[in-house]
Amino acid sequence: MTTQETSPPTHDSPTPSRWVAVFSLTMGVFSLVMAEFLPASLLTPMADSLMISEGQAGQAVTVTAVVALLSGLLVTAVTQRLDRRHVLLAFSVLMIAANLVVAFAPHMGWLLVGRVLLGVALGGFWALSAATVMRLVSEHDVPRALSLLFTGVPIATISAAALGSYLGDMIGWRNVFLLATALSVVTLVMQYVTLPRMEPGRPTPLGTLVSVMKRPGMAVGIVAILLVFCGHFAFFTYVRPFLEGVSRMGINELSSTLLAFGVANFVGTLAAGYLLERSLRLTLLLMPLVMGVLGWLLATLGGFSMGTDAVMVALWGFAFGAVPVAWSTWITRVVPDEAESGGGLIVASIQLAIALGAAVGGVMFDISGVLGVCATAGTLLLAAAALVLVGVRTRPAAMADDDTAVTGISQATSCR
Incomplete structure (x- = not known):
């Protein structure tokens, strides 16, 4: 079946209302990611209130x-006959329910129930997000729309860390989750008003995931995604021990550096849309290359000066800001006819990489300290850059087979 027959419809001249719909999806990203990471900033009061350990x-x-990993893999098959508008709205309803369950949780069991509901919404939403953007804007505007979509991530991360802990001290952790619920309600209303009807395409059974993975270049791309995100989260999980132990930062310098990381990450996400319009392959290659070099610089020169370390951490944040946008754009170009299934594979890969990154970082931290973590992260990221250079396709296989020069960076701007 040809790409033209199976691709979801795009709009050559998207109206302003389509961009408002994209913004409503950005609100969904912000609400989901903030809810995901709120427990990290409220861990101690939550543990005390529920009479459990901080580890629990x-x-x-x-x-x-x-x-979220499982939801991302299964959502396309489970909802294959449902209007995408209804599915996305259902995930926002699940998010509201999840936050309410957590806010009123009397014990650990109900806390986990709420977090399971959030995981279903989180994985499902991410899996459908890139394919939905493809249906809201023209092909040319997809990178910029994805860039807008992903701006919700750094803003939510900063909000969850800074506002979460601050408001938790002022009004209590349960009220923080009630505020998150109110934000989720606003998100649901905005999506209800702005999202158009989006009939599902042809049925996508669970076996579609396997067939998508078998396409030329897909497995290499997924491995590259694992390496990039594993390397990033290996470093990011232990960035505070690095700044405190190696850079010898106090709490003020530490807070300022992490804030700079968040702001740079936000700017990098915005810049990604413009970079991707010029060259997808170059963006996929350049960002892990920069991060990999920074990892080794931090491992070898870390502690030379507090200011230098802060600048390198901020540059890392900027480079990583473009990474999720770039790989989401990649999936819309290499499997445009199965963008939802491809999105599910990316979600699962990222969630797996988060767990692996934290685990690998922990092992290296015990073996060689935080500098070993930086070196390991840098090595993983440089390996990802090398894989992008030699093996990652940036166009559908049918087109790439007709033009062996696809591996050239000069051809990276070609679309479907």
């Missing part, structure tokens, strides 16, 4: 990631 409370984050 931390499982609230882990269970969400595991369920």
